[in-house]
Amino acid sequence: MRTITIVGQKNAGKTAFVTNFISWLKREGYRVGSIKYTPHAHMLDVEGKDSYRHRKAGALRAAFITPEGAAVFQESADMEKSKSFVETALQDCDILVIEGNLGLSGTKIEVFLYHTEGRKPYALTNESIQAVISNEKLTVSCPIVAANDFQTVLNLSVPQKK
Numbered sequence: 001m002r003t004i005t006i007v008g009q010k011n012a013g014k015t016a017f018v019t020n021f022i023s024w025l026k027r028e029g030y031r032v033g034s035i036k037y038t039p040h041a042h043m044l045d046v047e048g049k050d051s052y053r054h055r056k057a058g059a060l061r062a063a064f065i066t067p068e069g070a071a072v073f074q075e076s077a078d079m080e081k082s083k084s085f086v087e088t089a090l091q092d093c094d095i096l097v098i099e100g101n102l103g104l105s106g107t108k109i110e111v112f113l114y115h116t117e118g119r120k121p122y123a124l125t126n127e128s129i130q131a132v133i134s135n136e137k138l139t140v141s142c143p144i145v146a147a148n149d150f151q152t153v154l155n156l157s158v159p160q161k162k
Helices: 014-025 048-059 079-089 150-155
Strands: 004-005 034-036 059-064 067-073 095-099 108-111 129-133
Touching: 004 014, 004 150, 014 034, 014 095, 014 150, 034 079, 048 059, 048 067, 067 079, 129 150
Parallel strands: 004 095, 004 108, 034 095, 108 129
Antiparallel strands: 059 067
């Protein structure tokens, strides 16, 4: 599976880019998986519901299945362990698009589409940034890719280590 990690500052256009990129990949015939990282706590399960109660009783993971789909919940303070678990669930995908988490190992592509005065691209100080997606001229040491140049972004994706 090929992976591509998209990073950027808050409100830089990451999610808009990622959703457009995923749509393009789908049209091109790729099976796409995605992971969204967030530093914020989110309610992943609803307190009092059966799956929540199963986890609180000691289940390592709890899942539920509905006519619309399925979800698996796993509590873990270890982000790498959670990432590994999710990647296993997505292993039948051709490409994995990861949004967020500048701290992940490996190469990343920065989105710098919408920015406020005074913000500077991470690429100025972070050597793991392989390219910057921007429609502006920036002074960075890595390539700048237009926001609609999805083929170039795909070409920058890397095979995942087994």
